[in-house]
Amino acid sequence: MRITRWLVSLLLALAAFQAAAAGVSLKDDRGRTLQLAAPPQRVVSLLPSLTESLCALGGCPRLVGTDRYSNSPPEVVALPKLGGIDDAQVERIVALKPDVVLAATSARIIERLESLGVKVIVVESKTHADVQRSLNTLAQLLGTPERAAPVWERIQREMGEAAARVPPQLRGQRVYFEVDASPYAAGPGSFIGETLVRLGLANIVAPELGPFPKLNPEYVLRAQPDILVGAQRNVGEMPGRPGWSALRAVQRQRICGFDPAHYEVLIRPGPRMGEAALQLADCLAALR
Amino acid sequence: MNGHARLLRRRLVVTLAVLALALVVAGLAAGSEGWSPASLWGPDAPLIVGQIRAPRTLGAWLVGALLGLAGAVAQGLFRNPLADPYLLGAASGATLAVVLGLAAQAMAGHYISLATASLLSSAGLVLGAFLGALGGVLLTLLLSRGAQHTTRLLLAGVVVGVVLGAASDLVTNVAPDALRGKQWFMLGSTSFLGWQSVLLLGAGVLVCVPLAWRLARALDALTLGTDSALSLGLALPRLRLVLVVVLALATGLAVAQSGLIAFVGLVAPHLVRRFAPSAQGYLLVVSALMGGTLLLAADVLARLLIAPQELPVGVLTALLGGGYLLWLLHRRGIE
Numbered sequence: 095m096r097i098t099r100w101l102v103s104l105l106l107a108l109a110a111f112q113a114a115a116a117g118v119s120l121k122d123d124r125g126r127t128l129q130l131a132a133p134p135q136r137v138v139s140l141l142p143s144l145t146e147s148l149c150a151l152g153g154c155p156r157l158v159g160t161d162r163y164s165n166s167p168p169e170v171v172a173l174p175k176l177g178g179i180d181d182a183q184v185e186r187i188v189a190l191k192p193d194v195v196l197a198a199t200s201a202r203i204i205e206r207l208e209s210l211g212v213k214v215i216v217v218e219s220k221t222h223a224d225v226q227r228s229l230n231t232l233a234q235l236l237g238t239p240e241r242a243a244p245v246w247e248r249i250q251r252e253m254g255e256a257a258a259r260v261p262p263q264l265r266g267q268r269v270y271f272e273v274d275a276s277p278y279a280a281g282p283g284s285f286i287g288e289t290l291v292r293l294g295l296a297n298i299v300a301p302e303l304g305p306f307p308k309l310n311p312e313y314v315l316r317a318q319p320d321i322l323v324g325a326q327r328n329v330g331e332m333p334g335r336p337g338w339s340a341l342r343a344v345q346r347q348r349i350c351g352f353d354p355a356h357y358e359v360l361i362r363p364g365p366r367m368g369e370a371a372l373q374l375a376d377c378l379a380a381l382r
Numbered sequence: 383m384n385g386h387a388r389l390l391r392r393r394l395v396v397t398l399a400v401l402a403l404a405l406v407v408a409g410l411a412a413g414s415e416g417w418s419p420a421s422l423w424g425p426d427a428p429l430i431v432g433q434i435r436a437p438r439t440l441g442a443w444l445v446g447a448l449l450g451l452a453g454a455v456a457q458g459l460f461r462n463p464l465a466d467p468y469l470l471g472a473a474s475g476a477t478l479a480v481v482l483g484l485a486a487q488a489m490a491g492h493y494i495s496l497a498t499a500s501l502l503s504s505a506g507l508v509l510g511a512f513l514g515a516l517g518g519v520l521l522t523l524l525l526s527r528g529a530q531h532t533t534r535l536l537l538a539g540v541v542v543g544v545v546l547g548a549a550s551d552l553v554t555n556v557a558p559d560a561l562r563g564k565q566w567f568m569l570g571s572t573s574f575l576g577w578q579s580v581l582l583l584g585a586g587v588l589v590c591v592p593l594a595w596r597l598a599r600a601l602d603a604l605t606l607g608t609d610s611a612l613s614l615g616l617a618l619p620r621l622r623l624v625l626v627v628v629l630a631l632a633t634g635l636a637v638a639q640s641g642l643i644a645f646v647g648l649v650a651p652h653l654v655r656r657f658a659p660s661a662q663g664y665l666l667v668v669s670a671l672m673g674g675t676l677l678l679a680a681d682v683l684a685r686l687l688i689a690p691q692e693l694p695v696g697v698l699t700a701l702l703g704g705g706y707l708l709w710l711l712h713r714r715g716i717e
Binding site: 174175177178179180181183184185186188189202203205206209210274278304306308 | 413414426429430433434435506507508555556558559562563565566571573574576578690691692694
């Protein structure tokens with residue numbers, strides 16, 4: 095009896111040791127290896143897409159603060175807002191005592207937080223592959239690596255569903271996706287461009303122009319896109335731009351404009367990419 | 383020297399010193415949750431007050447002091463009350479360097495080689511901005527073939543400002559991701575200052591202020607005109623060059639740590655001249671005191687006004703400084 099009890103307590107101690115040793119070690123997108131004794135329980139996210147990814151992986155309860163633009167899922171709205179990534183509030187972040195801070199590269203805040211002993215993980219999401227990779231990184235960070243695959247599969251399923259909803263006669267049609275009225279377009283190399291490809295559409299922008307090239311408005315006119323996509327505010331003014339009333343897409347009203355809440359889904363490289371594809375597909379299906 | 387003027391000058395220095403001390407205390411107590419003197423003794427005090435508020439508060443004063451000094455040097459050098467520290471290409475050079483650092487990743491493989499990109503981003507934004515600021519001034523000096531003609535120097539500075547400004551616009555055009563970062567750099571911010579920044583800035587003040595003090599006689603002579611200065615036996619070209627170096631060093635250090643904070647460099651010497659008209663030596667040193675006090679006051683206000691959010695300190699200095707200049711113009715108009 096005594097020996098069994100002793101053995102049981104030994105096993106329990108071993109199990110406890112195992113749990114404590116289940117630290118996290120992962121490489122972030124700067125190529126820096128990060129060691130954590132245990133999966134973080136207090137997380138700050140400084141990018142809306144990372145906030146969404148973390149929540150999709152079940153990490154929402156561990157968020158203690160976000161940047162001012164994070165607004166989805168609804169749980170994060172009430173969390174402390176710590177500024178934008180370029181003007182984040184160091185003191186408030188440190189006072190929240192996060193185990194880890196999620197940020198994008200090129201933020202000056204990273205150096206400052208690291209000098210104060212706060213661990214920072216840099217995650218870049220620019221393409222579909224990046225999103226898949228960042229989901230894996232974050233799931234690993236949370237100590238639940240098995241959760242990444244289902245989220246990615248859901249995105250893929252929604253993408254497939256969206257592609258099936260696009261009317262066959264629209265396949266191969268050329269899209270101008272405007273991300274800013276300057277005008278900046280989403281090129282085929284961006285995650286938005288990749289989604290368009292998944293939907294069977296072509297892009298008026300050549301891939302060598304980069305992910306989000308600034309175009310001459312004349313380029314759009316010459317390219318005569320079949321479909322225009324953008325924020326409602328921007329596509330609404332397109333017919334009034336000099337010469338743009340000559341665009342066939344304008345004349346035939348082949349325009350998909352999205353209100354801010356829906357447009358936001360389209361421009362965030364995160365777990366709602368599938369939802370974005372469905373939104374696009376529904377708009378395309380409604381075109382005559 | 384009359385007694386009244388001396389009294390005025392002494393009174394200004396004492397006022398500024400007392401104000402600065404009071405503001406340092408305020409800066410330690412002003413936190414993200416607003417006015418919170420209790421936090422000075424809380425369990426988090428070593429981290430929150432010791433590692434964040436203290437270096438930020440001292441850093442804000444030091445940045446302001448460097449800008450005030452640089453402003454006084456610029457106004458003396460060009461004999462123009464509208465001159466400011468950013469006149470000789472330091473601001474545009476620093477901005478270009480920061481934008482390049484921010485855009486490095488996006489441009490890698492497309493417009494610049496991968497090796498260049500990793501060099502740019504590994505240099506860090508602070509070092510990059512400092513080197514950029516010095517590079518901008520150096521370019522100005524090369525274009526004006528030295529500092530012997532102030533008009534040429536001024537014109538070269540304007541040209542360098544425009545050209546380097548266009549270059550950073552070109553970079554953001556290619557890599558729009560860098561736009562936001564650029565905007566915040568141009569607005570200026572004291573919120574990322576740590577002890578390392580304080581050490582660098584402090585060293586800068588310790589080098590620049592005594593150097594400027596020693597050169598004050600040359601600036602005094604310059605106020606009488608170039609000919610009088612030459613007749614006093616001053617080696618003007620060399621002295622001007624050293625003044626430009628002091629200007630570049632002070633501006634570069636300040637800008638690298640906290641971005642392009644507006645108006646402090648322009649307004650500080652004006653305020654000193656208004657309260658205590660004096661020779662250049664006093665003006666230079668007290669402009670530094672004035673600049674430090676101004677920026678620290680703006681920093682404390684920026685933290686308190688909309689707590690727990692924070693105002694960009696550059697917006698406040700521009701509003702306060704611009705308001706002061708307008709008031710000054712208005713008064714002059716009446717008189």
